[in-house]
Amino acid sequence: MLPRIADSLSFLYLDIVRVHQDDTGVCAExxxxxxxxxxxYLPTAALSCVLxxxxxxxxxxxxATFARHGTSVLVTxxxxxxxxAATLPDSLTTTWLERQTRxxxxxxxxxxxxxxxxxxxxxxxxxxxxxxxxxxxxxxxQRVKAHYRLLAQQxxxxxxxxxxxxxxxxxxxxxxxxxxxxxxxxxGIVHAAILALGCSPALGFVHNGxxxxxxxxxxxxYKADLTIPLAFSLHASVNxxxxxxxxxxxxxxxxxxxxxIVADVQTLLDPxxxxxxxxxxxxxxxxxxPVTGVIPGGINHGEDS
Numbered sequence: 001m002l003p004r005i006a007d008s009l010s011f012l013y014l015d016i017v018r019v020h021q022d023d024t025g026v027c028a029e030x031x032x033x034x035x036x037x038x039x040x041y042l043p044t045a046a047l048s049c050v051l052x053x054x055x056x057x058x059x060x061x062x063x064a065t066f067a068r069h070g071t072s073v074l075v076t077x078x079x080x081x082x083x084x085a086a087t088l089p090d091s092l093t094t095t096w097l098e099r100q101t102r103x104x105x106x107x108x109x110x111x112x113x114x115x116x117x118x119x120x121x122x123x124x125x126x127x128x129x130x131x132x133x134x135x136x137x138x139x140x141x142q143r144v145k146a147h148y149r150l151l152a153q154q155x156x157x158x159x160x161x162x163x164x165x166x167x168x169x170x171x172x173x174x175x176x177x178x179x180x181x182x183x184x185x186x187x188g189i190v191h192a193a194i195l196a197l198g199c200s201p202a203l204g205f206v207h208n209g210x211x212x213x214x215x216x217x218x219x220x221x222y223k224a225d226l227t228i229p230l231a232f233s234l235h236a237s238v239n240x241x242x243x244x245x246x247x248x249x250x251x252x253x254x255x256x257x258x259x260x261i262v263a264d265v266q267t268l269l270d271p272x273x274x275x276x277x278x279x280x281x282x283x284x285x286x287x288x289x290p291v292t293g294v295i296p297g298g299i300n301h302g303e304d305s
Contacts, residue, residue, distance in 0.1 A: 011196070011258055012042065013080050015053030021061035044069045049196035051080040063087065074192045079249035080258075082188030086195045096197045099269040100214070104203045113205045113268055120221050120264065133206070147224055151232040160232075178240035179231035182248045183219070186227055187212065189252070190219045193261040199269075221264060226251060 017028040019042070026044050031037045042050075044065055049072045052058065058073075066073050070091035075084045103109040115127040118136050122143055127136055152160040163176050172180075194201050194214060204213025206220070230247055234240045252258075266273065 011049045011051060011080075012047055013051040013053060013076075014056060015078065016055035019052075019056070019058040019062050021059060021065055026062045026065050044071060047071045049074065049192075051076045051192060053080065054078050072196050074195060076192055077185070077188060079252065080189055080192060081185040081245065081249055081252075083191040083195070086192075088195065088198070092198045094198060096199050096266065096269060100199050100203055103269055104205065110205050116268055116271065117206060117217060117221065120268075121224065137206075144224075147228060151229060155232050155235050157232070157235045173235075174237050174240040175231050175235050178234040178237065178244040179227060181241040182227035182230050182244040183223065185245055185248045186219045186222065187215050189257060190261055191215045193258055194218065194265065197262060197265060199265065218261060218265060222255075222257065222260075226255060226257075 014028055017030050019026060019028050021027075025041050027039050027041045029037055029039050047066075047069070050066060051074050053076055056075075063073060067087070067089045070089045072089060072092060073087045074080075075086070076082060077084070103113050111133060114133055114136060115131065118127040118140065119125070122139070126139065126143075131139075148160050148162065152158065157175070160175060162179070163172060164180055165172065169177075191201055191212070199214065201215045202211045202213055204210070204215075204217045207213040207216040210216070227244075227248065230244060230251065231240075234243050234247075237243050
């Protein structure tokens with residue numbers, strides 16, 4: 001099942017398989033003692049982005065086919081968490097990169113996008129018209145600290161202070177360790193989605209001066225819902241980093257993060273556009289019947305047979 005998301009963008013995640021090109025097309029092979037070798041052919045022309053997870057091998061001929069069909073190939077961690085490298089085809093549209101660049105280069109538009117980001121995080125009306133970026137940052141600090149205090153009281157861990165020190169990593173408390181680990185995973189999947197859209201990870205609207213500036217901007221939209229509560233829930237964990245990574249990966253399936261990232265990026269860069277964002281609960285795959293035509297998939301039709 002290939003999830004269709006905004007801008008007709010589809011993602012396919014693969015791991016522990018071998019991808020190669022044969023006379024028919026690009027296929028993924030899985031070999032096991034129980035089932036032998038199983039082959040699944042990939043609809044390369046219909047894919048916008050392929051995420052290659054751990055245990056993957058892919059041939060040069062298969063990569064060339066993806067490139068000819070305009071498919072981006074990303075090397076990611078397990079469950080598409082963390083993005084390590086990407087190949088972007090020449091045919092990838094520059095539509096969203098151009099919109100990002102125009103908004104980034106104009107100070108008025110850049111501030112408007114930054115304000116829209118804060119409103120997505122904290123609610124409509126929380127970024128008053130005419131606010132400077134410094135004022136918006138001040139509002140952010142107040143709200144994030146209040147969120148920390150609320151969660152600290154909920155989990156009865158006393159006062160919490162956010163700290164990130166790579167040089168003293170092992171001396172940090174479990175919440176800080178879990179939060180740093182989960183945030184790193186979040187940055188990876190946001191990076192993957194931004195590249196698949198053809199945008200630049202470096203052109204941020206709130207963050208600046210880093211090749212991941214736009215990644216940090218977009219990731220901030222989801223921390224209050226995803227990584228911060230997760231980190232506090234692991235305050236008593238003996239291995240908070242590993243548990244944070246596993247729990248974050250499991251949470252992505254429920255949060256439907258990839259479609260949401262794409263829709264949010266497009267809305268921020270072009271708020272006037274009428275984007276066709278499908279309902280996440282909408283049935284993605286139908287079945288064909290020669291008599292009745294299209295019928296819903298994903299349900300048990302055994303009672304009707």
